[in-house]
Amino acid sequence: NSMSWRDDKSFNGIEKEGNENVRNKGLKFTKNVPRFLQAYRTDVELDHESSLALKRPTKPQDEKENDNDEDELDEVQKEAILAYEAAQKEALAKETEGEYKKQDESVKAKRKAPLSFSTGKIDDVHQAKPPKKKRKAVKDLVIAQALTDQKKKATWQKLYYLIQFLFCIMATQSFEDIARQRRFWALETNEQQTLSPEVPPQWTPSSWRKFPIKQQPPYPDAKAFDKVLNKLQSLPPLVSVQEIERLRDQLAEVADGKRFLLQGGDCAESFRDCRPDLIEKKLRIMMQMSLVLVWGARMPTTRVARMAGQFAKPRSQETEVIDGVEVCTFRGENVNGFDKNDRTPDPQRLLEGYYHSAATMNYGRLLLDSGFADIHDAGKWDLGFVQNSIRSEQYSHMVSAIQDSLHFVHTCGVGYDTNLKTMDLFISHEGLGLGYEEAMTRKVNGKYYNVGTDFLWIGDRTRQLDHAHVEYFRGIANPIGVKVGPSMKPDELVELIQKLWPNPSATPGKITLITRYGESKVAAMLPAHIEAVQKAGLKVVWSCDPYHGNTITTDNGYKTRPFSRIFSELRQTLDIHVAHGSYLGGVHFEMTGENVTECIGGPEQLDETDLTERYTTACDPRMNYAQICTTSNLINMNY
Structure with a gap:
């Protein structure tokens, strides 16, 4: 009743293209994870895989890829990632419009220069057109990396806590174990939980x-x-x-x-x-x-x-x-x-x-x-042995008055309030x-x-x-x-x-x-x-x-x-x-x-x-x- 967290097909857009940065942020549960948890796919992953599916060139079935080209592509991608990360840090430091204009001029001036992926600068990524296949790979990687860090962090964090909780229940611990740790789901037994200001300092139940x-x-x-x-x-x-x-x-x-x-x-x-x-x-x-x-x-x-x-x-x-x-x-x-x-x-x-x-x-x-x-039946609250009490008659009159009042209220159309029952x-x-x-x-x-x-x-x-x-x-x-x-x-x-x-x-x-x-x-x-x-x-x-x-x-x-x-x-x-x-x-x-x-x-x-x-x-x-x-x-x- 369980399967791996990601098989090759579900990770095709990330694992096959060698995107280590994105892949390493995934959850590496490899067994005992319920099948329904595969539905929890983040926007980061879906957007990336969709872009790869749309951008990846199709090949005839009879066309054979060269193993050396695949190895070369992996190295290109790794270098592109390093280049992009370094360039992103440099771009954040540039605050004026003039600096961006200078950068554009520099890019234009270097268009004719040969391509180099080893310098780690954004100018070098764009200065020459690499082969189409390599250019597509770089573009796909840039699209994936361009997603905002804030969105990725929030999404992955939410997914992490959800999967961690469900995984512990379904794969690691039995419900009996959970019950021993938390007597009822509403009761916390972890002493590390934040205490209310109402709890005095240096106080414990013992x-x-x-x-x-x-x-x-x-x-x-x-x-x-x-x-x-x-x-x-x-x-x-x-x-x-x-x-x-x-x-x-x-x-x-x-x-x-x-x-x-x-x-x-x-x-x-x-x-x-x-x-x-x-x-x-x-x-x-x-x-x-x-x-x-x-x-x-x-x-x-x-x-x-x-x-x-x-x-x-x-x-x-x-x-x-x-x-x-x-x-x-x-x-x-x-x-x-x-x-x-x-x-x-x-x-x-x-x-x-x-x-x-x-x-x-x-x-x-x-x-x-x-x-x-039910107060409507107050007269049936048997007084038993106290019937001869000097107060019993007063109580009986009071009950009669209450019942008359309730009858009058109901006659006027007021509903039968459950609080009276x-x-x-x-x-x-x-x-x-x-x-x-x-x-x-x-x-x-x-x-x-x-x-x-x-x-x-x-x-x-x-x-x-x-x-x-x-x-x-x-x-x-x-x-x-x-x-x-x-x-x-x-x-x-x-x-x-x-x-x-x-x-x-x-x-x-x-x-x-x-x-x-x-x-x-x-x-x-x-x-x-x-x-x-x-x-x-x-x-x-x-x-x-x-x-x-x-x-x-x-x-x-x-x-x-x-x-x-x-x-x-x-x-x-x-x-x-x-x-x-x-x-x-x-x-x-x-x-x-x-x-x-x-x-x-x-x-x-x-x-x-x-x-x-x-x-x-x-x-x-x-x-x-x-x-x-x-x-x-x-x-x-x-x-």
């Missing part, structure tokens, strides 16, 4: 390894861990670069006060929860909350789920004692198991986390593409295990993206300026969040933002500050942080996490969060932003679409005795469906 690090699991087998990371590097992305950039554009609108950010999901995902019914519930609660915000606040909403990757959690202790035995703390299912006999960190769980994330993303996109989020849903997780995050980092168009998620955040326990997590986060192009707790000083916050975000004007929407003080500390901490960021001229997205600062442990040993404290911190945060001329652009919730009993209080008035009924979290307590609906109405009333 530069974090030179810094102190916290919250990393102690894997007993380092070789097995490295093998898993190499495998992860070869796997496809979970999200596209275009999706990441679209989220950053939307977050820039949030920072400008034109949009609202809704971020929520499980505290820590579980592999066993990768089920269709539970994924549907997670999407349903995101849709209902955003519907309340869009309808009440008349503001577009960006939905970012803590989903498809939120398998790891930071812990305050490395170990814990269970039944008198000291074991590793449970760090999430992509690190170790919840059972006390399965606490040894296992790197194979990172691969399981990747595959479960991919399955979750695949099913979520399938639902959204099939009309699951689906929604954007982005995914996020805490960037905790840096080995996994490095393996999911790919270079595209001179930037480095973490293609394992759209949005990552750096936790309050791992935000040290001189530590590994800040080093990794400062180099990726994804939008990132920063958890801001009561231990954060105002000047430290500004310094951290500037290190993570060295060029704010070029990348709006890059930084989201997620405050999590606790109900009793928000009034003392938040104003100073807002003022410091405003003074530094940094336009960030402000978001409120009213959960992590309000966790308590009951007498019977359950971790819980009083709904009243969650509600209070959110209300105070809203009021403080308004008082300081700031904009609370988002909320960060730990919630579930299931009917759990993990946070006490709320519209169902749950107490500590109810915690034992449906306490299913793998880590921290989450708000249930009814509690989320109530919180949504609070946000709605303030926008």
Whole structure:
């Protein structure tokens, strides 16, 4: 299925006439080049061959050429080429018309002189008429050489790169080899490629390894861990670069006060929860909350789920004692198991986390593409167990009003907008295990993206300026969040933002500050942080996490969060932003679409005795469906 790049017939006008200068510029691929590549003939070659075909004298078949004449012709041509090149250089140096006139006079004066091809001057080429056969050869060579250098250079360069690329694919490398070098065609893995100005100097996806690090699991087998990371590097992305950039554009609108950010999901995902019914519930609660915000606040909403990757959690202790035995703390299912006999960190769980994330993303996109989020069917978004909630009637009235409005619009002749049938849903997780995050980092168009998620955040326990997590986060192009707790000083916050975000004007929407003080500390901490960021001229997205600062442990040993404290911190945060001329652009919730009993209080008035009924979290307590609906109405009333 292949043939030589040029056979004798296709090179007849150049090779047979001995034109070394033109011939040497051709590509000398001699084998394994596809037949269709012969179609890529340049203007230089075609023009030259056409001129030779037209100018070459025809011979009767019975006329025999003398071998000595052919040899003599080759020598004449070589000398003519040298003469022409030397003359061309001399002609470029002549700038005045008078010099050209003198040259013409010199040519006329020397017409009668014998022909010499050894002097290397243009006058000698024209001073006498050589034999007709030789004169034709010289003329053909001059025509070919007269093509502009610029045209030849551009044409040959374009052809060279095209043939080089195609030849490597078809003749040298298999598609499997190409796939190993470039995971997907859009992803660049060559470190020599030009980097975008957004990439900080002295940064690589692995530069974090030179810094102190916290919250990393102690894997007993380092070789097995490295093998898993190499495998992860070869796997496809979970999200596209275009999706990441679209989220950053939307977050820039949030920072400008034109949009609202809704971020929520499980505290820590579980592999066993990768089920269709539970994924549907997670999407349903995101849709209902955003519907309340869009309808009440008349503001577009960006939905970012803590989903498809939120398998790891930071812990305050490395170990814990269970039944008198000291074991590793449970760090999430992509690190170790919840059972006390399965606490040894296992790197194979990172691969399981990747595959479960991919399955979750695949099913979520399938639902959204099939009309699951069609706003015309919002009434079918089953409220189930929350029907007896004091807020369910308000939600039902809102859905009825929306459907009436849509019916009126369609009756007036407005088309069925496809934007009403689906929604954007982005995914996020805490960037905790840096080995996994490095393996999911790919270079595209001179930037480095973490293609394992759209949005990552750096936790309050791992935000040290001189530590590994800040080093990794400062180099990726994804939008990132920063958890801001009561231990954060105002000047430290500004310094951290500037290190993570060295060029704010070029990348709006890059930084989201997620405050999590606790109900009793928000009034003392938040104003100073807002003022410091405003003074530094940094336009960030402000978001409120009213959960992590309000966790308590009951007498019977359950971790819980009083709904009243969650509600209070959110209300105070809203009021403080308004008082300081700031904009609370988002909320960060730990919630579930299931009917759990993990946070006490709320519209169902749950107490500590109810915690034992449906306490299913793998880590921290989450708000249930009814509690989320109530919180949504609070946000709605303030926008």
